[in-house]
Amino acid sequence: MYGLCSEAGLDGLAKKYGLTPEQFGENLRDNYQRYDPEQLPVEPKTAAADYISSKFDSEEVVLRASRYMVALQLAHDPMVRQCVRQTYYERAKISVKPTKKGFKEIDENHPCYTMKYLLNKQVKDLYLDQFLKLTQAEEEGLLKMKMSLDMDIRHNDTFGSHSYLEEIRQLYYRDEFSHHVQLWNNERGKALEAAFEKILYPGFAKELRAKLIEEAKVSITRNCSRQLFNWLKVAPYQADQQMDYDDDDDDDYESGRSGLRVFAVAHPSDLDSATFGVIVDGKGEPQLVGERQRLKLADIESLKVFLTEKRPHVVAVAAESRQTLDVIEDIKRCISELETEQQMAPINVELVDSNVANIYANSKTAESEFLEFPTCLRKAISIGRRLQDPLQEFARLCNVDEDILCIRFHPLQDLISQEMLNEHLYQEFIYRANEVGVDINQALAHNHVSSLIQFICGLGARKGEALLRTLKQQNMHLENRNQLVMGCQLGPTVFINCAGFIKIDTTSVGDSSDSYIEVLDSTRIHPETYEWARKMAVDALEYDESAEDANPAEALEEILDNPDKLKDLDLDAFAEELKRQGYGNKSITLYDIRAELNSRYKDFRISFRAPSPEETFSLLTKETPETFYRGKMMVVRVLTIARRKPRTDQLEQANPIRDDDTGYWQCPFCLRSDFPELSEV
Known part of the structure; x- marks a missing residue:
C-alpha cells in the first residue's frame, strides 16, 4: 500500500x-x-x-x-x-x-x-x-x-x-x-x-x-x-559420635571403618508390605547381610539385632507419609532400649526428603546399578547416600534421561522450556561441584561419584567421560595433577581450566605409591601458583633459601601442620613484588592461597539441620504454603470427639439429673444418660 x-x-x-x-x-x-x-x-x-x-x-x-x-x-x-x-x-x-x-x-x-x-x-x-x-x-x-x-x-x-x-x-x-x-x-x-x-x-x-x-x-x-x-548447600552429615570397631570385627565391615555409616530405611505406602533397611558404608556402597536386607520394622527384636551388629552412626528414614512418624518412633524405641540394655552409644534418627530417592529408584541408572534390587531398596540406598553427600546424590539425576527435571522445583516449571531450565540447573551444579572439588580417584572406585566429573570447569560431560575411560583403560590412579597432561593427554588449555578443581587425596595416595607426591595437589591452589605457595611457606618458617639443604617441599608439609605461622606474612608486599615482575595484581590470589594452606579444601556448605515441625509436615503431606494455608477449606472425617475434662471446682458443683421414667442418671458434662447408679456418674 x-x-x-x-x-x-x-x-x-x-x-x-x-x-x-x-x-x-x-x-x-x-x-x-x-x-x-x-x-x-x-x-x-x-x-x-x-x-x-x-x-x-x-x-x-x-x-x-x-x-x-x-x-x-x-x-x-x-x-x-x-x-x-x-x-x-x-x-x-x-x-x-x-x-x-x-x-x-x-x-x-x-x-x-x-x-x-x-x-x-x-x-x-x-x-x-x-x-x-x-x-x-x-x-x-x-x-x-x-x-x-x-x-x-x-x-x-x-x-x-x-x-x-x-x-x-x-x-x-x-x-x-x-x-x-x-x-x-x-x-x-x-x-x-x-x-x-x-x-x-x-x-x-x-x-x-x-x-x-x-x-x-x-x-x-x-x-x-x-x-x-x-x-x-547442605554438607555431608556429621555424626555426634563415632562408633569404632572392635578388634574381633568381621572383615565384611572393613569398608565401613572410614566415613559415615548410615542405616537407611524406606517403607512403602502400604505398611503391610516389607520395609527395607540397608547399611550404606562410608564410601556410599550398600552393605547387605543375609535376610536382613528385608526387614519389617514390626519385628522389633530383629531390628535390635540388626542395629547391634551393624552399629550405624545415624539412621535415615525416607519421608513418605504420616506413617513415617510411626516408623521413626519404633526405631527410636529400639535404640533407647539398646542404650539401656547394652549401653550402646546413642544413634540419631533423621527424617530425609525422599524426592530424589523416588526418582532415582525408578530411573534407568538405578536399574543398571542395582538390577536385582526392588524399588524400595534402591530408594533406601539413595536416602543413605543423600545424607552422606547431597551433591553427589543430586548429580546422579543429571544423566542422558535428564531425570533431574522430574524434581518439582517450582509449580510453574512446566511452562518454561526444558533446555532453559536444564541450563540454569546445570550452572548451579557447576558452581557447587567446583566449590567443593571432585576426587577423580573416588569417581574411579565408586560409580555413584562419577556423575560429578561432568561439572568440572574445563571438562564437561564428554571430556570428563573420556578422562575416566582413559584412566580405567590404563588401570591407573591419579597420583598427581601432572598426570592429567602426561598420562591422560589433556591439552594445556583444558588442564589450566580444570586443574584447580580436581583434588587428590595425597595422604592415601602416598601410602600406596613410592613416587613423589605433590602435597599441593590436595588443595584448591592452581599449579600455576605452586611456586608462590612454596615461597610463602619458606618465608613463614624463615628458611634460608640459599642453603644447600633447603627443601621447599618440607617447608610446605611443616606449614600445613602448623599454618598459624602464615599470619605474620606481609602478603601486600609480596603482591607488590609480583606486580613489579609483571604478574599483575595478585593480592586476592595470595590471600586465597594462605586461606587454602590454613584449611585444605575446606567445605563451605552448611551443616545438616533436622527439619522443623513445619518442614516435617510439608515433607510428610507434600503440602506447601501455596496449597495449605490458614483459611483453606478442607474436607475431613471426624473419627472421635475428645471432651475436655472438668476442673475440680466444676466437679464439686456438678448436679447429675435423674430421669424418673427410666431411673437412669445423666452426666451434666457429656450428657450421657445411661448410668444406673449415682456413684457411676
Missing part, C-alpha cells in the same frame, strides 16, 4: 503536513516544541486535488492515503519509537475479567484467584510469575486480558486510551487559530492517532507481553536454581 501511494506521488502531499518524523521525534524526546510545522496557505482538500489519479480518484481518498503514509513514517522513526516505547512500558495497564468458564473454574485453589478481577493495574506492579499465571489462564480460556496505555473504559467490553496521545498532540500541531491551520491540524491529528493506535500501541503491547513472559520465566528459573542451591 505504501508503495502504491509513493508511485502515485503522494509522498509530496505527505511532506506538506509541515513536520518531518525526525523533527517530531526530537519534539517528543524533549517534550517541547523545538520545531513548528510549516503551514500551507491552502486547505487540505485543495492541496489534495493536485494528486487525484486513477487509483486515488477523490480528494478524500487522497487525504486518507496521505494520512496513512504520514502515520507509517511517524511509526517507523527510531526516535519516535524509542520515546513511545519507554512511555508505554512505564504507564501500561492491564484489566482482567473472567470468562463464563473462568467464573466457574477459578476458585480459591486456582493461582489466579486473587487476580481474576483487575482494572487498570499498572503492569510494572506485577511481580515474579504473576503475568505468566494470567497468560496461562488466558490460553485456557478462563480470563480475558486487555493491555493498553492509560486505559479507561468506554463501554462494557471496549478498552481504549487517549490520555498520552492528548499530551503529545500539541507537539505535532501548529499553534494558530486560522481556518486553514485548524483543518491541517485536524489532518495531523488523524495521522498521529493512526500511527499510535493502529501501529505503535499494538506492536508495543505485543513486545511488552513477550518481555513480561520472558521476565516471569527467568524468575521461575532463578527460583528453581535457588531451590536447588538450598538442597545442594
